[in-house]
Amino acid sequence: MFGINKIIPINSNYPFMDYRKVFIKISVLLVLCSILLLFFKGLNLGIDFKGGTLVEVNTKNSNIGELRSILSQEFNDVSLQEFGNSNTIIIRLQNESNKESIQTINKVKILINDKVTEFRRSEFVGPTISSELLIKGLQAITFALIAILIYIWLRFEWQFGFGAVVALTHDVIFTLGVLSLLNIDFSLSSIAAILTIAGYSINDSVVIFDRIRENLRKYKKLELSDLFNISINHTLSRTIMTSLTTLIALICLYTFGGEVIKPFAFAMIIGVIIGTYSSVYIAVPTLLIFKFRPQEEDNKLI
Amino acid sequence: MKNYPLWKSILVIFVILTGIIFAIPSILYNEDSGNWFFKNKINLGLDLQGGSYLLLEVKSEVIFQEELDNISDTIRLIARGLQTNITNIDSDIDQIQLRFSNSENLEQIRKDFLIKYRNVSAVINENTIKIIINDLFKKSVREAVIKQSLEIVRKRIDESGTKEPLIQRSGKNRIVLQLAGVKDPERIKELLGTTAKLTFHMVDDEDVNSLKINRAPFGKLIISDFYNSEIKYLVEKKARVGGENLIDAKASFDPQQGNAVSFRFDTTGAQKFGKATSENVGKRFAVILDGVVITAPVINSAITGGSGIITGNFTSQEAADLAVLLRAGALPAPLEIVEERSVGPGLGADSIAAGKFAALIGMIGVCVFMILIYGSFGIIANVSLIANLFIIISLLGTIGATLTLPGIAGIVLTIGIAVDANVLIFERIKEEYKRNTKPLLAVKNGFDKALSTILDANITTLIAALLLFVFGSGPIKGFSITLSLGIIASMFTAIMFTNFLVYFWFALSKKKEINI
Numbered sequence: 001m002f003g004i005n006k007i008i009p010i011n012s013n014y015p016f017m018d019y020r021k022v023f024i025k026i027s028v029l030l031v032l033c034s035i036l037l038l039f040f041k042g043l044n045l046g047i048d049f050k051g052g053t054l055v056e057v058n059t060k061n062s063n064i065g066e067l068r069s070i071l072s073q074e075f076n077d078v079s080l081q082e083f084g085n086s087n088t089i090i091i092r093l094q095n096e097s098n099k100e101s102i103q104t105i106n107k108v109k110i111l112i113n114d115k116v117t118e119f120r121r122s123e124f125v126g127p128t129i130s131s132e133l134l135i136k137g138l139q140a141i142t143f144a145l146i147a148i149l150i151y152i153w154l155r156f157e158w159q160f161g162f163g164a165v166v167a168l169t170h171d172v173i174f175t176l177g178v179l180s181l182l183n184i185d186f187s188l189s190s191i192a193a194i195l196t197i198a199g200y201s202i203n204d205s206v207v208i209f210d211r212i213r214e215n216l217r218k219y220k221k222l223e224l225s226d227l228f229n230i231s232i233n234h235t236l237s238r239t240i241m242t243s244l245t246t247l248i249a250l251i252c253l254y255t256f257g258g259e260v261i262k263p264f265a266f267a268m269i270i271g272v273i274i275g276t277y278s279s280v281y282i283a284v285p286t287l288l289i290f291k292f293r294p295q296e297e298d299n300k301l302i
Numbered sequence: 303m304k305n306y307p308l309w310k311s312i313l314v315i316f317v318i319l320t321g322i323i324f325a326i327p328s329i330l331y332n333e334d335s336g337n338w339f340f341k342n343k344i345n346l347g348l349d350l351q352g353g354s355y356l357l358l359e360v361k362s363e364v365i366f367q368e369e370l371d372n373i374s375d376t377i378r379l380i381a382r383g384l385q386t387n388i389t390n391i392d393s394d395i396d397q398i399q400l401r402f403s404n405s406e407n408l409e410q411i412r413k414d415f416l417i418k419y420r421n422v423s424a425v426i427n428e429n430t431i432k433i434i435i436n437d438l439f440k441k442s443v444r445e446a447v448i449k450q451s452l453e454i455v456r457k458r459i460d461e462s463g464t465k466e467p468l469i470q471r472s473g474k475n476r477i478v479l480q481l482a483g484v485k486d487p488e489r490i491k492e493l494l495g496t497t498a499k500l501t502f503h504m505v506d507d508e509d510v511n512s513l514k515i516n517r518a519p520f521g522k523l524i525i526s527d528f529y530n531s532e533i534k535y536l537v538e539k540k541a542r543v544g545g546e547n548l549i550d551a552k553a554s555f556d557p558q559q560g561n562a563v564s565f566r567f568d569t570t571g572a573q574k575f576g577k578a579t580s581e582n583v584g585k586r587f588a589v590i591l592d593g594v595v596i597t598a599p600v601i602n603s604a605i606t607g608g609s610g611i612i613t614g615n616f617t618s619q620e621a622a623d624l625a626v627l628l629r630a631g632a633l634p635a636p637l638e639i640v641e642e643r644s645v646g647p648g649l650g651a652d653s654i655a656a657g658k659f660a661a662l663i664g665m666i667g668v669c670v671f672m673i674l675i676y677g678s679f680g681i682i683a684n685v686s687l688i689a690n691l692f693i694i695i696s697l698l699g700t701i702g703a704t705l706t707l708p709g710i711a712g713i714v715l716t717i718g719i720a721v722d723a724n725v726l727i728f729e730r731i732k733e734e735y736k737r738n739t740k741p742l743l744a745v746k747n748g749f750d751k752a753l754s755t756i757l758d759a760n761i762t763t764l765i766a767a768l769l770l771f772v773f774g775s776g777p778i779k780g781f782s783i784t785l786s787l788g789i790i791a792s793m794f795t796a797i798m799f800t801n802f803l804v805y806f807w808f809a810l811s812k813k814k815e816i817n818i
Contacts, residue, residue, distance in 0.1 A: 056649070102495075102639045106488050120649040122487070126640035129357065133775065140773035147765045155758055189708055192770055192781050196715065199766035203759040207726065210755040238729045241675065242722040245668045249718025252664035253711055258656035261711050268715070 012233045016280055017225040017288075023281040031170055034177020041180050046187040047123060049137070051130035052094030053104045058118040059087050067091070070111055075104075084259035088120070102126075137191040141172075144195050148202050156209055159290045164205040167275075167283035171201045175271045189264040197271030200246070204239065204279035211235050212287070228284050243276040306805040314802045317794070318689050324696035342699045347706035349777050350654050352647035353482040358494060358637045360451050360475045362444045363395050365635050366435055370398045373419060373433055375539075378520070380414045381407070397434040405429035444475065447634045452477055455637070457630035458493050477637070487644040489623075497592050497636050498627035500545035503537040504578065505586040505598055512536055528594040529615055535595050537588050542578040547571025551628035553621040554611060561616040563625050565609065572608025580604030591624075643776070657710035664714050665691075672721060676728055677817060682803045683724040686795045690720050693791040694784065703787075706780030716788025723760070723796030727752045731816065741816045742808065749801055756793060764789050 047054050059067070064080055067089060071078045075093055083090045093104055105122045125133070145165065152161035172194055179186060211231040219227055232239075250272065254265035327343040348355050370393055377400060378388055386408075390401035402408060408426050416424060421439035425432045452471055459467045459481070468480035484490060506512075506522060513536050518524045521540070527533035547567050554564040567575055578587070579601045588598040589612050596614045616624070669687070672680035694713060698705060731748030738744050767789065770782035 058648070102491065102642065105642070106491075109488065118646060118648050120646045122642065122644045124639070124642040126638075128359075129641045136773045136775070140769050143773070144766045144769040147769060148762050151762060151765060188775065188778050189711075189781070192708060192774065192778050195766045195770050196763075196785065199763035200719075202762040202766075203722075206758045206762060207755055210758060234733070235729075238722075238725050241725045241729075242719070245671060245721050245725075246715070246718035248667040248671060249664040249714050252667060253660045253714045255660070256656060256663055257660040257711065257714065258653050258707075260653065260707060261657075264708065264711055 012236050013229075014233060014236075015229055016232045017229050017285065020281060020285040020288075023277075024285060027170060027278070027282060030177070031173050034173050034180070037177050037180045038173075043176065043180050043186040044183045046185045047092065047094060047125045047130070048187045049130050049134045050094055051125050051127040052092065053108070054093075054121070054123040055091045055105060055108050056083060056120040056122070057089055057091065057112070057116045058120060059089055059115060060117055061087070063115060064089055067112055067115060070115070071108065074107065074111060088259070133188065137188070140191060141194060141198070144198055145169075148198065152202070152206070152209075156213065159287055160209050160213075163283045163286035164202050164209070166286045167205050167278040168198050168201045170278050170282050171197055171271060171275045174274050175267055178270050179267060184263050184266065187263065189261075190267055193264050193267035193271065196268060197275060200272060201275035201278060204242075204275055205283040207238060208232060208235050208279055208284060212284070224288060228287070232280055232284060239276060239279070243272060246272050306802055310798065311802060314798045318692070318799060321689065321693035321696045324700050325692045328695050328699040342696075344695065344698045345702060345704045346650075346654075347704045347709070347777055347780055348480060348482060348643070348650075349645050349707045350650045350705065350710075351482055352645050352650040353480065354484045354487040354490065354642065354644040355776065356479040356481070356487075356491070356494070356639055357472070357641035358451075358455070358477040358479065359640045360444075360448050360477065361636045361638055362440075362447045362475060363635075365443055365447060366396050366440065367393075369435065370396075370433070373415070373422065374398060374400060376418060377411060377415050377431070380411050384410060386411065396440060397432060399430055399432045401430045403429075448475060448477070450634045451637065454631050454633050455479070455494060458626060459490070461626040461630055462490060462493055464490070476640075483647070484644070485647075487642070491639060491642070493623060493626065494637055495639065496627055497633045498545065498624075498630070499592055499632040500548070500628060501541035501590050502543045502575065502578070503539075503541055503588050503590055504582055505588050506536045506538065507586060509536055525588070525590060525593065525595050528591070528596050535588050535598060537590070537595075541590075542587070543567065543571050543574045545628060545632050547574070548628055548631075551625045553618065553625045555618075556611060556613060559613040561618050561621040562611045562613045563616070563621050563628065564611040565628060567608040569608075572606070575608065575610075576604060576606035580606070653707050653710075657707065657714075661710065661714050661717065664717050668717055668721060672724075678807065679728055679804075682800060682807060683721055683728070685803060686724060686800045687717065687720055689799055690788070690791045690795045691717070693795070694787050697787050697791070698784070703783050704780055705784070706777035708777045709780030709784040712781045712784030712788060716785060716792065719763075720788060720792035720795070723752075723756045723792055724800055726756055726759075727796060727800060735816045741813070744816060745804055745808070749797075753797065756796060760789050760793050 064082060064086075068078070068080050071080070071091065077094055079092045081090045081092070082088065091108060093108070102124055105124055109119060109122075145168070148168070149161050149165050152164050175194065175197055179190065184190075208231060211234050212228060215222075215227050215231050215234075219230070222230075247269065250265055250269050254262060254269060257265060324342055327340045330340075331343055374388075374391055374393075381388060381402065384407040386406070387403040388400050389403050392399040392401075402411075405428055408429065408431060412424050412426060412431060416422075421436050422433050423436060425434075448471060452469065455477060456467075456469050459469065459479070464481050464484055466482060468478075470478045472478045479494075481487075481490065503523075509519070509522075512519055512522065513524065513534055516524065516534075518536060521538065523537050523539050525535050525537055527535070547570055549566050549568045549571075551563055551565040554562050556562045583601050583603060586598045586600050588595045590596070597612060599613075612624075665687075669680075669684045672683050672687075674680070676683065691713075694716065697703075727748055730752040731744050734747040734751070735741060735744035738747070764786060767782045767786040771779055771786065774782055
């Protein structure tokens, strides 16, 4: 219909595995760059994980300079930023002790009260809380990876679990690298994005693995790389369809969902694209390392 | 429809209809309906309806400090009776070390003191005594303090006129407050940040020298004035009456002195206050609130009626707030606000509007795309997707979950991911059809073969969502709830409802071929 359905390949037979070495090299390079970025530049931790104060205001007519000069007389570490449109401004104050900061919100409000039409939001996170949130976030990611690995290991052979987790780690590190590169605010919702990316990445790999497992039983004499190619091609239209519908939803969320949700939607968009790529070029080629034919073949279960 | 069992058809239709019916309260969103059915609407999180989330930490250590302070006073008195002096005091959070001028009477001091205090242990080492508060006592104090604090926080919030506050204990020493629709969080924070410990002390105006050298003699304290910290008072350390004996406090207006707070003592308080004032006519007494003197009037005559007024340079709001604090009672220990998230009603409303719009456009985008790719099967997938949304909304409403902004993101994401199960099924049917020309057989095999893939793929995402629920906080929990419900609902709709619709479509159109 209207030619659009041509983007979904029918009876495709692309030799994916032939290019794997090039793509693996690119991936290794990107992951290394991401690790270097995370190591040297780091993530732009928001107040959730660093502690501090945030006040979002609407102003009459973009007077960010005026607000900055008023506030910087009182505070050393204040930063102001336009948020979505030029009338909405976010004020951030970080690295203050607990007691000072809970009064900081009030101080800020009094100082700029007559320049502001609406106080839209104010947040304060004390140092004990921010470190607790960071620990909890890291725990969530670690336990999620372990739980997913165990599930895959129970449902498939351990080599599949290994491949899926390598791909997922690749996706998570790459996404974090992009967030670091673009200086995107890393907050609680970024943890949610990372975990959802993990879930999505695995989801994508599992569908291909499922087909590989099926084909391993079906084509017993076939060269592994050919078998992988066939399996990827069999599932290719589904892989593309699901990525596209998810991307449609995410792009709508990014464009229309409001400023607060933007960093989340952005991380998810990166994650879905890289997750789709990695299930083909990281998860599957990793299986080639093992040169295996699973146990089931010997048991003749079919 | 002979290919789809009747019981399954009934079950599917029943679930979908229930989903649609129970989504009605949330979709209409009638604010003040008392009807049980309409109460099944979605609760909006504070980030969507506006309001304040506050996390308070109870500083129980202060109580131990006070206890240790009393202990060292008692020991000083005992030691003085035995001609021994304390030369140095070293204090920590829950212990104190006293150094004495000589070590001869320490055993006696220890014995005398332990008769009065049972919840501490005292160890003598050369010429020091180290006093440590027992762990068991600390634990029971902490427990009592948090319970009492909860009580008082609840009273203060109720008195401040906040509707439907949610006040809960969190962990060992924290209190969570969720105050929907609060417009002025600064005032609430002010009310909570004040301990409101009110005491009445006699002022010593004769000992001018102590004030001059700024060193209080034993049993006395130097306290500054609330309005002018330059002004100091020398007062008795022991309070004559305290706020715990108050039974009522009201903001009032005194023609001569302006805004004031009038109060009434209970019987014990009235007796104590009457005795103190009748013994000290002509002297001054100080009203001390949280360590500063608010006012220190001269006693003209004995006050035996058990009531009085506190004047100061109050504004009417300050007088009203002080009355609230005195009525609710003092906090046993100071509270520290360690986290605050306040959202104004404007941002909340904007977030809802933006979320709804993003969901709508995302929905239309996905639906159009599915029809372009799969034709009539795309329409089936879309019907399934809409049913899925109804189920999510009705579940959110009936289980009383809270919808947050990340929760809306979870729903939009679900719209994108939910068609995945349908896509898996359709692609399988397509493959089976190519191999086998009988359409109904292709449909059956397609569903059967896609089933395990759908389960594997969704359960992994579900694991991530559940861990997010366990470790996530606040609004993020909302995301994991909508995502989890979305995944579960999409598995149901794809496996059961899409299947039903496909057979229904075949029965209806009497087609002999598949055109996906």
